[in-house]
Amino acid sequence: MTRTGFVSHEYYFWHHTGASAGPLPYGLAIQPDAHPESPATKRRLLGLLEVSGLLGQLQRVEPRLATEAELLWFHTPDYLARVEALSNGVGGDAGELTPIGTGSYHIAKLSAGGVLAAADAILSGSIRNAYALVRPPGHHAEADRGRGFCVFANNVVLVHYLKRVHGLKRVAIVDWDVHHGNSQEGAFLDDPTVLTISLHQDNYYPPMSGGIDVNGTGAGKGANINVPLPPGSGHGAYVDAWLRVVIPALERFGPEFIIVSSGFDGSAMDPLGRNMATSETYRQLATMTVDAAERLCGGRLLALHEGGYSTAYVPFCGLATLEALSGIKTSTDDPFMPIFGGMGGQDLQPHQKQLIDAAAALAAHVPTA
Numbered sequence: 501m502t503r504t505g506f507v508s509h510e511y512y513f514w515h516h517t518g519a520s521a522g523p524l525p526y527g528l529a530i531q532p533d534a535h536p537e538s539p540a541t542k543r544r545l546l547g548l549l550e551v552s553g554l555l556g557q558l559q560r561v562e563p564r565l566a567t568e569a570e571l572l573w574f575h576t577p578d579y580l581a582r583v584e585a586l587s588n589g590v591g592g593d594a595g596e597l598t599p600i601g602t603g604s605y606h607i608a609k610l611s612a613g614g615v616l617a618a619a620d621a622i623l624s625g626s627i628r629n630a631y632a633l634v635r636p637p638g639h640h641a642e643a644d645r646g647r648g649f650c651v652f653a654n655n656v657v658l659v660h661y662l663k664r665v666h667g668l669k670r671v672a673i674v675d676w677d678v679h680h681g682n683s684q685e686g687a688f689l690d691d692p693t694v695l696t697i698s699l700h701q702d703n704y705y706p707p708m709s710g711g712i713d714v715n716g717t718g719a720g721k722g723a724n725i726n727v728p729l730p731p732g733s734g735h736g737a738y739v740d741a742w743l744r745v746v747i748p749a750l751e752r753f754g755p756e757f758i759i760v761s762s763g764f765d766g767s768a769m770d771p772l773g774r775n776m777a778t779s780e781t782y783r784q785l786a787t788m789t790v791d792a793a794e795r796l797c798g799g800r801l802l803a804l805h806e807g808g809y810s811t812a813y814v815p816f817c818g819l820a821t822l823e824a825l826s827g828i829k830t831s832t833d834d835p836f837m838p839i840f841g842g843m844g845g846q847d848l849q850p851h852q853k854q855l856i857d858a859a860a861a862l863a864a865h866v867p868t869a
């Protein structure tokens with residue numbers, strides 16, 4: 501009997517982001533190229549899960565469409581109407597760097613709804629945890645606009661769902677994507693019942709977002725922790741931060757459900773990120789989080805796919821994460837480990853430790869139940 505559910509859908513790969521120049525729109529000064537947030541990384545992860553034999557050992561969870569009422573728990577009616585209008589036509593930008601293609605409204609609702617379906621399966625007790633390989637991603641989306649390739653804030657909608665529909669009181673979101681998880685920070689900054697922690701590359705995207713000084717406001721003071729890692733942070737920094745910031749904060753907070761915003765753009769091979777995580781890094785972060793979920797909340801953990809743009813490497817980072825969630829080690833090894841695992845700077849560096857020390861001090865002031 502497997503303990504891990506898995507959500508995917510062919511439509512997730514049909515959300516068409518068109519042409520761009522890196523993350524920016526192309527134009528007469530920058531030649532059009534493939535958009536980095538293309539289906540390729542996610543489709544290749546799905547492919548590796550199949551050839552490794554792991555996919556067949558996971559419990560398939562069928563996604564559903566999120567309803568407009570569910571999306572309106574966070575997003576504005578005007579924003580939904582704008583995305584729908586673009587999606588009914590030839591597409592356009594939903595805000596800032598967020599391409600919408602024909603049909604993307606439907607697919608974005610299926611992305612958010614896939615996450616909700618996975619939560620239902622976990623809370624029904626048929627599985628303990630799950631990975632939602634959803635697309636488009638969500639952790640940059642704001643109430644009234646898309647940002648950074650993200651259409652709807654899947655993790656924010658999920659928190660509302662867990663509270664309003666399932667009656668949970670305390671939910672934690674931990675985010676290892678290389679970019680700041682600004683959706684959840686903004687949505688719950690003054691809420692002491694939602695712990696939000698983001699590890700990300702210092703001051704990258706969104707610009708001027710994710711500083712260590714943003715630590716919650718009002719009643720939510722202490723319930724938001726940012727760990728803005730210096731560029732170049734590798735395995736040692738990620739594991740140290742998870743061990744000394746994320747896990748103690750979770751233990752102090754006492755969540756009933758843990759959400760992981762899982763982007764693999766902190767990897768050593770990512771074209772957009774400048775950190776150096778390996779598949780072993782994600783395996784260790786995931787293992788620590790699964791163990792915390794088992795200790796604190798009956799194993800209830802749901803990982804949502806966010807960024808990650810290396811077509812070659814995202815599949816191995818994802819496989820390692822799914823192996824940690826399921827407790828099943830396949831015989832498929834990461835062929836890149838001999839290159840990335842021993843790179844200079846993978847050990848925790850003094851300037852990284854200094855930052856993590858400061859974040860660890862914040863973990864001691866997370867609001868308790």
Ligand SMILES: [Zn+2]
Binds near residue numbers: 678679763765808
């Ligand atoms: Zn990202």
